[in-house]
Amino acid sequence: MQELTLYTNPNSRARIIRWLLEELNVPYQVKVMEYGAEMKSTDFLALNPMGKVPVITHGDLVVTEVAAICAYLADQFAEKGFAPAPDSAERGSYYRWLFFAAGPLEMATSAKAYDWRLDAENAPEVGCGLYEDTINALETALKNGPYICGEQFTAADIYVGSHIIWGMVFKTLEERPAFKEYARRLQARKAYIHASHLDDALQERVPQ
Template sequence: MAGDLTFYTHPQSRGRIVRWALEEAGASYETQVVEYGTTMKGEDYLGINPMGKVPAIVHGGHVVTECAAICAYLAEAFPAAGLAPDASERADYYRWLFFAAGPVEQAVTNHAAQFVPRPEQGRMFGYGNYELTVDVLERAVSAHPYIAGDRFTAADIYVGSAVGWGTMFGTLPKRDAFLDYFGRLSEREAYRRASAKDDALAAELQPAQAPA
């Protein structure tokens, strides 16, 4: 199952999360860039992801979408990388991976859209309110050096991306715990390698500048 992996992405998308995961996993993969508004909504790509969104991977003929799912899948598909949790890490690994994919994602996007659920709607929206979600996330990243304990796992790729992007773009506050946590992750060789590849790809996709 280690071969035959195609990565569908765009460098200005959540595909950067999966690029990081692929680099951490040491996977050999082919990159297919899917453009917004054209090939991303085309018949061929919709056959892979009917949502018309990136990222997606096809590995050994099987499609995986959703960043958190792809991170967890790659951890299992490439066990030699050591990204999957051991028995003592498993509870926190799954807890915080899906907390970031669920409550954090909902809270951050609704907050950015200036949608504030009324107090009586808290149960309906799952995350309660933005402030509570941010406080819980802060406690989670402060409990250990990494989200599941003392060792980096695939859950850190997803949680770390949420924290890194959130503090960069202002959708999360720049609390010391967030900055310290992402600071550790951003020093990783695989993170730097993935970022460099996506930055280079983004530069290639920029339209040529007209002469002055």
């Protein structure tokens, strides 16, 4: 098996990948990166020119961007069942909501967090559209539950669920009943709890 390494910081979206790796239950190494000089070092920029985490290396392959890493790992370990079969109807929903969270949801909640102007005048030119429309669309992902792809828990739940959990914590996402119920379901998973404990312990040792 090719060596799998997660470059991470516990104060980052790399927590999402840690959660997925714990769900997959595959061996992996962890390389903790400090913000600042270490993430902007020549060696790390050779892996990710953006100078940010998470990054994974799998053998000689480098993958960056959280949604891309989620999709990659689910496919690489397809036997674990964290992505619907390629020829299934659920595969479209899986891709739809995985990349909806990476695009419109990320943009709309960032706009809310930083008070960026997003209104009827500029919404047609902004990829996420209006905040309320984006959140309403997100809610439709949960209507056929208990998971985004129906009965199957997938990497899309890990990615979308993380956005929902953090969005409610940081008040960039409305605490709608559907979101709260979904978050409780995900946070009760053993892998989520274990991954959180690992990163919380790491957080105590990493300079802020």
